[in-house]
Amino acid sequence: MFARDVLPALIIGVxxxxxxxxxxxxxxxxxxxxxxxxxxxxxxxxxxAGILCFGQAAxxxxxxxxxxxxxxxxxxxxxxxxxxxxxxxxxxxxxxxxLFYGRLSDVYLAVVTLVMTLIxxxxxxxxxxxxxxxxDARLGGYNGIPGxxxxxxxxxxxxxxxxxxxxxxxxxxxxxxxxxLRVLLKMxxxxxxxxxxxxxxRAELMxxxxxxxxxxxxxxxxAIAGLAGCLFANWAEIVTPALFSLGQSAEIIxxxxxxxxxxxxxxxxxxxxxxxxxxxxxxxxxxxxxxxxGVILILAVLLLPQGIFPSLVRLWHWLLARLPxxxxxxxxxxxxxxxxxx
Amino acid sequence: MSNRVELESRGLGMQFGGVHALAGVDFKLRRQELRCLIxxxxxxxxxxxxxxxxxxxxxxxxxxIRGQRTNGLLPHQVARLGIGIKTQVPSVMNGLTVRENLWLxxxxxxxxxxxxxxxxxxxxxxxxxDLAAELLETLAHGKRQLVELGIVLAGQPWLILLDEPAAGxxxxxxxxxxxxxxxxxxxxxLIIVEHDMHFVRRIARQVxxxxxxxxxxxxDVDTVMASQDVRDVYLGKQV
Numbered sequence: 001m002f003a004r005d006v007l008p009a010l011i012i013g014v015x016x017x018x019x020x021x022x023x024x025x026x027x028x029x030x031x032x033x034x035x036x037x038x039x040x041x042x043x044x045x046x047x048x049a050g051i052l053c054f055g056q057a058a059x060x061x062x063x064x065x066x067x068x069x070x071x072x073x074x075x076x077x078x079x080x081x082x083x084x085x086x087x088x089x090x091x092x093x094x095x096x097x098x099l100f101y102g103r104l105s106d107v108y109l110a111v112v113t114l115v116m117t118l119i120x121x122x123x124x125x126x127x128x129x130x131x132x133x134x135x136d137a138r139l140g141g142y143n144g145i146p147g148x149x150x151x152x153x154x155x156x157x158x159x160x161x162x163x164x165x166x167x168x169x170x171x172x173x174x175x176x177x178x179x180x181l182r183v184l185l186k187m188x189x190x191x192x193x194x195x196x197x198x199x200x201x202r203a204e205l206m207x208x209x210x211x212x213x214x215x216x217x218x219x220x221x222x223a224i225a226g227l228a229g230c231l232f233a234n235w236a237e238i239v240t241p242a243l244f245s246l247g248q249s250a251e252i253i254x255x256x257x258x259x260x261x262x263x264x265x266x267x268x269x270x271x272x273x274x275x276x277x278x279x280x281x282x283x284x285x286x287x288x289x290x291x292x293x294g295v296i297l298i299l300a301v302l303l304l305p306q307g308i309f310p311s312l313v314r315l316w317h318w319l320l321a322r323l324p325x326x327x328x329x330x331x332x333x334x335x336x337x338x339x340x341x342x
Numbered sequence: 343m344s345n346r347v348e349l350e351s352r353g354l355g356m357q358f359g360g361v362h363a364l365a366g367v368d369f370k371l372r373r374q375e376l377r378c379l380i381x382x383x384x385x386x387x388x389x390x391x392x393x394x395x396x397x398x399x400x401x402x403x404x405x406x407i408r409g410q411r412t413n414g415l416l417p418h419q420v421a422r423l424g425i426g427i428k429t430q431v432p433s434v435m436n437g438l439t440v441r442e443n444l445w446l447x448x449x450x451x452x453x454x455x456x457x458x459x460x461x462x463x464x465x466x467x468x469x470x471x472d473l474a475a476e477l478l479e480t481l482a483h484g485k486r487q488l489v490e491l492g493i494v495l496a497g498q499p500w501l502i503l504l505d506e507p508a509a510g511x512x513x514x515x516x517x518x519x520x521x522x523x524x525x526x527x528x529x530x531x532l533i534i535v536e537h538d539m540h541f542v543r544r545i546a547r548q549v550x551x552x553x554x555x556x557x558x559x560x561x562d563v564d565t566v567m568a569s570q571d572v573r574d575v576y577l578g579k580q581v
Contacts, residue, residue, distance in 0.1 A: 198438055202433045204417040206446060207421035208446075208450060
């Protein structure tokens with residue numbers, strides 16, 4: 001497990017962590033990393049547990065708001081860091097239990113989760129009044145919550161994590177979460193989750209309690225989304241209701257589809273590429289950038305229905321198979337339609 | 343062979359709107375029995391089957407498995423009592439390999455090491471070891487039937503319900519299936535829903551005939567095959 005799952009992630013992840021800031025602006029990289037983590041959260045529950053959550057932004061937003069509110073009340077940032085993971089996880093466990101124990105499936109689940117994030121969006125937008133106050137934190141309605149403490153270096157509370165140091169921290173977490181998910185998917189629980197995705201009825205007939213397992217997976221996904229939200233809050237130094245918006249929710253799904261659902265690395269790649277494209281498009285005013293993102297989605301669905309990353313992997317295997325010297329390395333030509341190892 | 347009753351239904355009824363798919367089924371299965379359920383389409387065989395395994399909740403009557411009342415239990419809870427179910431259309435995990443399909447079934451009650459051994463044994467027994475790394479979606483129907491049977495065995499059930507195990511199999515595959523079923527029956531009780539009379543004649547001892555949601559006759563296979571009532575039911579006459 002270590003050699004196949006952990007090591008490659010470290011071999012690629014650690015150098016990338018130091019090379020990327022030389023090529024791109026650390027400020028941009030940090031938000032792309034938060035997006036990648038958010039995409040990874042949906043990539044996990046959708047691609048491996050078969051739960052299409054249209055409202056993953058809700059957990060992202062909850063993580064960010066929990067962090068901001070807790071930071072304002074506690075005056076420090078490390079406690080809130082954990083609260084930002086815990087609140088969405090608990091919320092998702094309760095909400096998920098209602099959905100999965102109620103046997104809500106597929107499209108209904110997508111609609112209900114979408115409505116959930118829109119309700120939070122509406123609520124946060126209309127929370128400008130004095131009464132919307134949690135301890136010292138005013139929710140602030142449309143303007144959101146600014147001015148909270150952000151993360152510091154744990155052993156040096158005077159030194160804030162920002163710019164490059166925040167990027168290292170975020171990217172390190174991304175690599176860590178990726179490794180944890182890969183290990184989880186190799187464990188019996190993870191393998192059974194994939195079984196549920198493949199055939200719920202059979203999983204039940206085997207004796208698996210799919211309601212409980214899906215609830216747990218949903219909650220894990222929400223915890224990761226919350227962590228992404230926390231990083232976003234530290235990066236933006238403000239949280240606003242836009243985190244819960246329909247656009248944000250849709251974007252996460254587009255990242256996963258374009259990058260490659262059914263893989264872990266695909267959503268990360270998708271989020272990074274599309275996030276960066278959006279950033280570049282934001283610097284010009286010739287074309288509307290949602291239009292361009294829409295075109296990319298359509299092209300990806302039509303031309304690379306498996307997503308960018310699995311297509312690259314297949315291209316790589318194809319190239320390897322063409323090389324006579326490398327041929328014996330390939331065990332069998334017909335690999336799975338989803339490259340589950342990636 | 344012990345005569346202990348392991349599965350029993352009393353007055354089992356299942357109503358869909360105004361339709362009585364089951365209208366009071368009394369059924370008993372004894373230990374290590376191999377029982378075939380037959381009957382024309384719509385007789386209630388599959389509904390009975392689904393009620394037993396928890397996919398449907400009966401609207402009347404009771405099911406008792408080894409002394410425990412099970413109506414209202416969910417499929418996974420019924421499965422955990424030690425009951426293996428093979429559905430009519432092979433219900434397998436298409437995107438996973440044969441080994442992984444069996445492993446997931448074996449792992450639920452066992453440690454990984456035990457599960458690995460169990461999977462290897464079962465693949466040996468069903469002669470599907472060479473398919474271990476194949477994805478289910480690439481297999482032909484007959485192999486899928488066999489793999490599904492392997493999944494059921496991997497759960498080490500003491501009672502196995504098979505819904506049309508011979509459907510769509512070639513003559514050779516049917517022979518193989520019969521061998522496997524006979525082999526399984528040495529340890530486990532079996533209930534088999536089947537349409538194919540030749541198949542039933544070859545494996546059955548005791549046969550239960552369903553008709554219009556009730557048990558028409560419950561007797562040994564020769565009596566059933568000779569029964570005028572059974573012939574009439576299959577030819578669509580009123581009994």
